[in-house]
Amino acid sequence: MFKLSPLGKRLGSIPFKPQPNHPLLNDESSVIGFVGLGNMGFNMAKNLVTKSSNSIIVYDINKDATSKFSQIQVPLSSNNDSPRISVASNLSEIAAKSNYIITMLPESAHVKAAYCGKDGLLAHLKPGTVCIDSSTIDTHVSIEVSNLISDKGAIPLDAPVSGGVMGAEAGSLTFMVGGRSSDEFLIAKDILQFMGSKIIHCGGLGTGQTVKICNNMLLGSxxxxxxxAMALGTKLGVDPKLLSTVINSSSGRCWSSEVSNPCPGVLPNAPSSRDYNDGFASKLMLKDMYLSLNAAKSQKIPLLLSSLSTQIYGHVCNDADLANKDFSSVFKWINKK
Amino acid sequence: MFKLSPLGKRLGSIPFKPQPNHPLLNDESSVIGFVGLGNMGFNMAKNLVTKSSNSIIVYDINKDATSKFSQIQVPLSSNNDSPRISVASNLSEIAAKSNYIITMLPESAHVKAAYCGKDGLLAHLKPGTVCIDSSTIDTHVSIEVSNLISDKGAIPLDAPVSGGVMGAEAGSLTFMVGGRSSDEFLIAKDILQFMGSKIIHCGGLGTGQTVKICNNMLLGSxxxxxxxAMALGTKLGVDPKLLSTVINSSSGRCWSSEVSNPCPGVLPNAPSSRDYNDGFASKLMLKDMYLSLNAAKSQKIPLLLSSLSTQIYGHVCNDADLANKDFSSVFKWINKK
Amino acid sequence: MFKLSPLGKRLGSIPFKPQPNHPLLNDESSVIGFVGLGNMGFNMAKNLVTKSSNSIIVYDINKDATSKFSQIQVPLSSNNDSPRISVASNLSEIAAKSNYIITMLPESAHVKAAYCGKDGLLAHLKPGTVCIDSSTIDTHVSIEVSNLISDKGAIPLDAPVSGGVMGAEAGSLTFMVGGRSSDEFLIAKDILQFMGSKIIHCGGLGTGQTVKICNNMLLGSxxxxxxxAMALGTKLGVDPKLLSTVINSSSGRCWSSEVSNPCPGVLPNAPSSRDYNDGFASKLMLKDMYLSLNAAKSQKIPLLLSSLSTQIYGHVCNDADLANKDFSSVFKWINKK
Amino acid sequence: MFKLSPLGKRLGSIPFKPQPNHPLLNDESSVIGFVGLGNMGFNMAKNLVTKSSNSIIVYDINKDATSKFSQIQVPLSSNNDSPRISVASNLSEIAAKSNYIITMLPESAHVKAAYCGKDGLLAHLKPGTVCIDSSTIDTHVSIEVSNLISDKGAIPLDAPVSGGVMGAEAGSLTFMVGGRSSDEFLIAKDILQFMGSKIIHCGGLGTGQTVKICNNMLLGSxxxxxxxAMALGTKLGVDPKLLSTVINSSSGRCWSSEVSNPCPGVLPNAPSSRDYNDGFASKLMLKDMYLSLNAAKSQKIPLLLSSLSTQIYGHVCNDADLANKDFSSVFKWINKK
Structure with a gap:
């Protein structure tokens, strides 16, 4: 089990400018509030509490999730010998008790409600609280909420993840982080490292969201x-493994051909070889594609290809068989009769 | 300078079944006919004659090209002390004098005309001649011509290339080869190795073409x-180098982001960083995309995305500035006001 | 000048059920509040005050517009000999003084702000006020605001228009109206008839918006x-007038070919024949297309074609020459080199 | 029964310039060759022989079709009291015996084969023969064949039709005609009027094909x-009949909304209201869309929308249920889960 390292030590060449309102971290007394114990959030919070020595207070409207989380066995706090997991009755309690708050929620509206709603986090936020939103949401909503957090004297960061439920379980997620400064990024990194293996600073507020959706939008197309390409080549009589091998050593090479080839049988470990189960659900890809289109609309950038890809995933998601399968099942949709 | 290795020695575990009509190669006496001395063909033929010890006879309707080729300095034939480069007056002469014929022509119609036209290659083809077409053409035309070559007792192979003019110059092309058998593939490989560094057997007749266009179609989209993705991310304020770095370590990774990123400045050696010069011209990508769509049409496979990409390159090619630039200049078209 | 006809008389076969909170209209004492004096709204409000005998109170953040409006010459009120045009200082005053409120605003956010903002219309709305929103906005926002109006005991109707600035000037707009009942539709029609020549009842709340965007989405594609079709046919040598004549007598016939052909010279009175000026601006078409896509997203209906059309108008709008021209200038974009 | 009117009489204001090699029509002795007795051709030829007083000689590789045709009861020739229907053994016989030749064949390749194949029509064509091709084929193939016909001293015209099998039966087809001159158009019109109600001169050779495919391409999108639009509007709760009524009185109006609305129940007589039977098959629309894209490719005109529409019909045609249904069944494909 790791402890949060003293903040100053790890900063290396990046000069550290303490934020006026930020309580320097005293690891063991820092309390982390965690909002959103879904498939992703539950596993992230579990890694946080088992790998760090901090106390955690969780909140979710789903009482089964919080109840299940409170049964995780962890050592008592070395600080005061009290239990390290507690369940908040409401968001105000999270805000009142936490030095760090991590939100992991499905959509823009949930994040906005959690912060700005009546009796939401903002109303009771303590100055200096580090507020990390790991949800994947609209860039402009992310920035809007971050600015409100700033106004309260707290520290906002957007830190969406990639890696899926398996990455969340393994603590090997990638975090793409936007923040106001390198220092504040490093403060967040102290916490995020318990949940992920790659913590990337993408720039100012909102850039974590932007990088996430740009990557996924490209991936989607x-x-x-x-x-x-696989559908055409195999229909014309080329062996699918040979086809993907040549593509992977040529200019057609991409993650979708090398790591998660959509043609069943090409890669034994890809979702396509297990009937498209246990991957990144088409509906999540559709959600991310729409976040990209929203951002593109706001920037007046026409995206002909991504826009079409989005609608194609819309068709995939309307197919009862494929709705919850890995998004590479678009291969099945293309070949459907 | 290499000599063609005795055929049998290199076959390894693939059992060698001599083709009835095939004259076993006596390297030094084999004559190679080369049809098509354009930007690609000229350099390919040059490598062939300088790296091998065979004689070569070339043909092109462009007399400047054949004249220039005949001035290349190479040692005399060790076989009979005669010059190793000659220029044919017509295709009949190529057919009459060659043991190998390589064609490198712009489009389906040219290949068809070279073989099937009045006084074309087919009319005078000797049984056993190895006929390698390295043009990128319609799969069905390729198969049709190959079958006519077979009917004459000669050996057809389709062997389109990737690697561009620079690869042709360096002799580092990739050949994607379709042929009737592994043996015949190996016979062709003996020759192709002087022009390329990767010679891949893709399967039966036409599969070389298929693999080539599937790769390029995927690349195009x-x-x-x-x-x-680069346009959106940078517009939203993310540094383009950082954006591509994250993408390249994530699921958005592809040749276009890693090797030839379309955003100027991200990769100093990419065409985008030299105003999109000296790459793979948009018009060639457009040509290959159309070959793919033709093949897909014949197989009744609807390709929503590739079809749209094709039309997008159509727009790029109609732009006076971008028509002959590298196809990554689609980035410029997207950002155009 | 018309007066509002006594409500009951015009109802014909539709049985009239007075709404509990609705003050039966006494034409001359009814005051109409008008919010939004832009290009459309100014002309609509002008028709309303000049063709009816009611008093009107207007509001716009643009003081030039309200000042200009207040200078319109109309007879005094026959009711009390007072001036029939007044300018409100704020939205509260509109709410407090009006029996009818018409809003004509650019986007969803403006309508939401006008009603739900601090000191917005909702806060001071009198029960029974007829609230007609003629803005073209998101269907779900329209329904949401309508429900809040209902909660205040007032009567909501969505009544977006088609016909453009010329239709607004001429009083010949088409209103597509959604409302809670036929009776309430008829109450609104009493007012709308002064501004439009076609008042259509589309169904329940939100259906006015839906019908409007469905029509415009179809039009856009x-x-x-x-x-x-015109670009292809003329490039192939067919006379554009002949081409459009044949199309108009065949199955290709549509409003865009018959009434506003995008090829210059085909129809002397179409925007295309006056350099695409004075029509329906591409940016407005783009806005409406996006409203459609939003609605489709909410309903999980993939719209491949409309989605592509939207992005095409995005390109047209990014063209400095075409941004504010009639949307038929997409013809120019297609033919652009 | 009509007779062909003496040629000169009907020319009206168009000055008549006799073509050097053209035998002025002597109605009763003119023989019409008809090649292609499919669903369309059979009915067209039947109208021709029953409504005119000319003799007809037919050819089809399907012997059942020619046999069935030869059993049609018509009066003997008033010219020589001989039967007016005969069946040719081969194309040479058609060429040798006909003053007019009409071809009605499925695709470009068939027309090319019928004219240019070994023992095809060209080989035995008499100077002055009027050669009308009513097939819908590639514009460039049409022009190519027409030029070969011209070279033989015969008179080429392209005259594709719209109106479907029902129009062919009723003799109410529309012919879109390209020809070398107005005079030659009028010569063809003499014959075409027995099969169609609208005979339109579109311009020079190939323009008949061009106008046909431009119309159908527009129709397809x-x-x-x-x-x-119908899918979105009805999903949002608008009555489909009301929606189409409003659209039809607005700018969304088009043949597809007014005459053949794709939403079942809106128009009782539309294919959509009889499970999409007995209309214009999706596969024929797909064929025409591809003809358009071929033409656009040759002219270097990118067609983003038509290209996508083509692939959408590709999907419709790959659906076992919809493959042979009316193309308005794309509505069903869009709503498919």
Missing amino acids: AMIATAE | AMIATAE | AMIATAE | AMIATAE
Whole structure:
């Protein structure tokens, strides 16, 4: 089990400018509030409490999730010998008790409600609280909420993740982080490292969201392009493994051809080889594609290809068989009769 | 300078079944006919004659090209002390004098005309001649011509290339080869190795073409997807180098983001960083995309994304500035006002 | 000048059920509040005050617009000999003084702010006020605001228009109206008839918006389809007038070919024949297309074609020459080199 | 029964310039060759022989079709009291015996084979023969064949039709005609009027094909646009009949909304209201869309929307249920789960 390292030590060449209102971290007394114990959040919070020595207070409207979380066995706090897991009755309690708050929620509206709603986090936020939102949401909503957090004297960071439920379980997520400064990024990194193996500073507020959706938007189209190429080549009589091997050593190479080839049988460990189960659900890809289109609309950038890809995933998601399968099942949709 | 290795020695575990009509190669006496001395063909033929010890006879309707080729300095034939480069007056002469014929022509119609036209290659083809077409053409035309070559007792192979003019110059092309058998593939490989560093057997007749166009079709869409992601991310304030670095370590990774990023300045050696010069011209990508769509049409496979990408390159090619630039200039088209 | 006809007389076969909180209209004493004096709203409000005998109170953040409006010459009120035009200082005053409120605002956010903002209309709305929103906005926002109006005991109707600035000037707009009942539709029609020549009851709350955007979405794609057909046919040497004549007598016939052909010279009175000026601006079409896509997203209906059309108008709007021209200028974009 | 009117009489204001090699029509002795007795051709030829007084000689590789045709009861020739229907053994016989030749074949390749194949029509064509091709084929193939016909001293015209099998039966087809001159158009019109009610001169050779495919291409996209609008509007709760009524009185109006609305129940007589039977098959629309894209490719005109529409019909045609249904069944494909 690791402890949070004293903040100053790890900063290396990045000069440290303490934020006026920020309580320097005293690891063991810092309390982490965690809002959102879904498939992702539950596993992230579990890693946090088992790998760090901090106390954690959790909140979710789903009482089964909080009840299940409170049964995780962890050592008592070395600080005061009290239990390290508690369940908050409401968001005000999270705000009142936490030095760090992590939110992991499904959509923009949930994040906005959690912070700005009546009796939401903002109303009771303590100055200096580090507020990390790991939800994948609209960039402009992220920035809007972050600014409100700033106004309260707290420290906002957007830190969406990639890596899926398996990455959340393994603590190997990638965090793409936007924040006001390198220092504040490093403060957040202290916490995020318990849940992820790659913590990337993407720039100012909102850039974590932006990088996340740009990556996924590109992935979404590249997967369809790969599926179309595999569909065409195999229909014309080329062996799918040979086809993907050549592509992977040529300019067609991409994550979708190399790591998660959509044609069943090409890669034994890819979702396509297990009937598209246990991957990144098409509906989540559709959600991320729409976040990208929203951002593009706001910037007046026409995205012909991504826009079409989005609608294609819309069709995949309307297919009863494929709705919850890995998004590489677009291959199946393309070949459907 | 290499000599063609005795055929049998290199076959390894693939059992060698001599083709009835095939003259076993006596390296030094084999004559190679080369049809098509364009930007690609000239450099390929040059490598062939300088790296091998065979004689070569070339043909092109462009007399400047054949004249220039005949001035290349190479040692005399060790076989009979005669010059190793000659220029044919017509295709009949190529057919009459060659043991190998390589064609490197712009489009389906040219290949068809070279073989099937009045006084074309087919009319005078000797049984056993190894006929390698390295043009990128319609799969069905390729198969049709190959079957006519077979009917004459000669050996057809389709062997389109990737690697561009620079690869042709360096002799580092990739050949994607379709042929009737592994033995015949190996016979062709003996020759192709002087022009390329990767010679891949893709399967039966036509599969070389298929693999080539599937790769390029995927590449075409992935490039546009990358360009859209880079356009969106940078517009939203993310540093383009950082954005591409994160993408390259994530699921958005592809050749277009890693090797030839379309956003100027991200990769100093990419065409985008030299105003999109000296790459793979948009018009060639457009040509390959159309070959893919033709093949897909014949197989009744609807390709929503590739079809849109094709039309997008159509727009790029209609732009006077971008028509002959590298196809990653689609980034410029997307950002155009 | 018309007066509002006594309500009951015009109802024809539709049985009249007075709404409990609705003050039966006494034409001359009814005051109409009008919020939003832009290009459309100014002309609509002007028709209302000049064609009816009611008093009108207007509000706009643009003081030039309200000042200009207050200078319109109309007879005094026959009711009390007072001036029939007044300018409100704020929205509260509109709410407090009006029996009818018409809003004509650019986007969803403006309508929401006007009603729900601090000191917005809702806060001071009198029970029984007829609240007609003629803005073209998101269907779900329209329904949401309508429900809040209902909660205050007032009568909500969505009544977006088609016909453009010229229709607003001429009083010949088409109103597509959604409301809670036929009776309430008829109450609104009493007012709308002064501004439009076609008042259509589309169904329940929100249906006015839905019908409007469905029509415009179809129009948006049909215009592009027409532009593509005209571009192809004329490039192939067919006379554009002849081409459109044949299309108009065949199955290709549509409003875009018959009434507003995008090819210059085909129809002397179409925007295309006056350099695409004075029509329905591309940016307004783009706005409406996005409203459609939002609605489709909420209903999980993938719209491949409309989605692509939207992005095409995005490109048109990014073209400095075409941004504010009639949307049929997509023809020019298609033919651009 | 009509007779062909003496040629000169009907020319009205168009000055008549006799073509050097053209035998002025002597109605009763003119023989019409008809090649292609499919669903369309059979009915067209039947109208021709029953409504005119000319003799007809037919050819089809399907012997059942020619046999069935030869059993049609018509009066003997008033010219020589001989039967007016005969069946040719081969194309040479058609060429040798006909003053007019009409071809009604499925695709470009068939027309090319019928004229240019070994023992095809060209080989035995008499100078002055009027050669009308009513097939819908590639514009460039049409022009190519027409030029070969011209070279033989015969008179080429392209005259594709719209109106479907029902129009062919009723003799109410529309012919879109390209020809070398107005005079030659009028010569063809003499014959075409027995099969169609609208005979339109579109311009020079190939323009008949061009106008046909431009119309159908526009129709193809407009139908999808209509289907998307109807799908969205009805999902949002608007009555489909009301929605189409408003659209039809507004700018969304098009043939697909007014005459063949794709939403079942809106128009009792539309294919959509009889499970999409007995209309214009999706596969024929797909064929025409591809003809358009081929033409656009040759002219270097990118067609983003039409290209996508084509692939959408590709999906419809791959659906076992919808493959042979009316193309308005794209509505069903869009709503498919």
